[in-house]
Amino acid sequence: MNNTVQNLILIVDDNPTNVKVLFECLKSAGHRVLVAQTGESALEKVQLVSPDLILLDVMMPGINGFETCQHLKASQSTQDIPVVFMTALSDTEEKVKGFSVGAVDYITKPFQREEVLARVNTHLQLRNLTRKLEQLVSERTYELTATLEKLQDSQLQLIQNEKMSSLGNLVAGVAHEINNPIGFISGNLDQALIAVQDVIECLRLYQQEVPVRETIQKKITEVDLEYLIEDLPKMLNSMKIGCDRIREISTSLRTFSRSDTDDKVSADIHEGIDSTLMILSHRLKANETRPEIQIIKNYCSIPKVPCYLGQLNQVFMNILANAIDSFEEANQNSTYSEIVENPNVITISTATNHQQMIISIKDNGYGMAPGIKKRIFDHLYTTKPIGQGTGLGLSICKQIIESKHQGQLTVESELGKGSLFTIILPIV
Incomplete structure (x- = not known):
């Protein structure tokens, strides 16, 4: 042989x-x-x-x-x-x-020579066939694993696109329904304020030129006319501030859910982070169990970055929402006064080295055990109770940053000491 x-x-x-x-x-x-x-x-x-x-x-x-x-x-x-x-x-x-x-x-x-060679050759052939079979199995396993990963990526992409499309449609409808009446109210408030000032001037002239009868004086005292003259412009100004606030929220919603999945656009990352914080503002406010969550912004001067801003905002939303969840877990065994002494803080920092932008989101919440940290970006892995977590959030975040933007998403965390998420994006 x-x-x-x-x-x-x-x-x-x-x-x-x-x-x-x-x-x-x-x-x-x-x-x-x-x-x-x-x-x-x-x-x-x-x-x-x-x-x-x-x-x-x-x-x-x-x-x-x-x-x-x-x-x-x-x-x-x-x-x-x-x-x-x-x-x-x-x-x-x-x-x-x-x-x-x-x-x-x-x-x-x-x-016997013939017997020796026959048995030896038979088992050598079986050995070689076994090796070839193992190689084929290994290759097929690799192919199946690669196919599975592609399917999971496609599934994540479909879920992500569906979420962004649904959110974009919702926001477009809400913005359309809100902006028209808000524009009408805001414009009329400006004119109303001018009209009220004119009416007040006329009242002042009447008070100066026309004698006030007893019945009129009684009514003036009853309605506290001086207070109304002073307070009515303030009320109108408050309404104007409220309209402006609603307009800001509407703008933040449109910025947050910007549907730009087909092509990258040059965007201000700070604008995206701020719009996300606006959306989450109701979760940052103080409540009966804890004081307000403090937000510290260490923003540096950065250029606009080519990106899918709507998807990046989704990453910011997931990381910031997880940080708030972490505070809720960490605060379970703390009193209000203890939290005041050691406040919940989220620090958002940005930096650039002319080739990359670095975005850091750090919290001093509950943190993660090593076993959880190792799996935190795994597909369908969640630490939340059944019905509260899908296991898609951070997995989609990693895909958005690394696959869609050719960047990096990493986490450093220690149980009891909070977590630090770092996003690195190429500027060019």
Whole structure:
């Protein structure tokens, strides 16, 4: 049997005559041959070189063939090497025991050349076929894994696009319904304020030029006219401020959900972060269990960045919302006064090195254990109770930053000491 790549066969036998016969037989058939005279020597050799087949004698000094085979099968590096025992024709008990410890076959003594080569070639062929099958399985497993990852990415992309599309449609409708009446009210308030000032001036002139009768004076006292004259412009100004606030919220909603998934646009990242904070402002305010969550902004002067701003805002939303959730978990065993002494703080910092923009979002909340931190970006992994978390948030965030923007999203966290999320985006 002449092979392009010669098979290596290890003969383990302390009988020189047996070794010589087998060596010449196998060598003439085109195999490479290695010899060991004891079980101990064989175990040492297989640590240095991996034979394709081992011919193992049963009776040897030191550890016998059965013990040697057991050692081979117990080691992960040698357990797949086929072992063929060499035994006398009448040793049925030894043959059975050989199979029980892991041998694949046996060769009877005295050796017959044709039998030796037939059994050796059969097991070498089986060995090679097994290797090819393992390789095919490995390749197919790799292909299936890659396909699964692509399917998961596609699923995340579909979910993300659907969420952004739904949010964009909702905001467009809300903005349309809000902006028209707000514009009408705001414009009329300006005119109303002017009209009220004119009416007040007329009242002042009447007070100066016309004598006030007793019934009129009684009504003036009853309605507290001086207070009304002073307070009515203030009320109108408050209404104007309220309209402006609603307009700001509407603008923030449009900025947050900007539907720009087809092409990148140059955008102000600070504007995106601020719009997200506006959306979350109701969760940042003080309540009966804790004071207001403090927001510290360490913004540097940064250029506009080509990005999908709507999707980036989704990343900011997920990270900031998780930080607020972390505070709620950390505050469970703290009193209001204790939280006042150690306030909940989210620090948002931006920096640039002319090639990249670095956005850091740090909180001093509950933090994460190492096991949770390791899996935090995994698909469908969530630490929230059933019905409260989908396991898609941070997984989608990582895809948005790394796949859509060719950036990086990392997290540093320690249980009880908060978390730091770092987003790196290429400027060009």
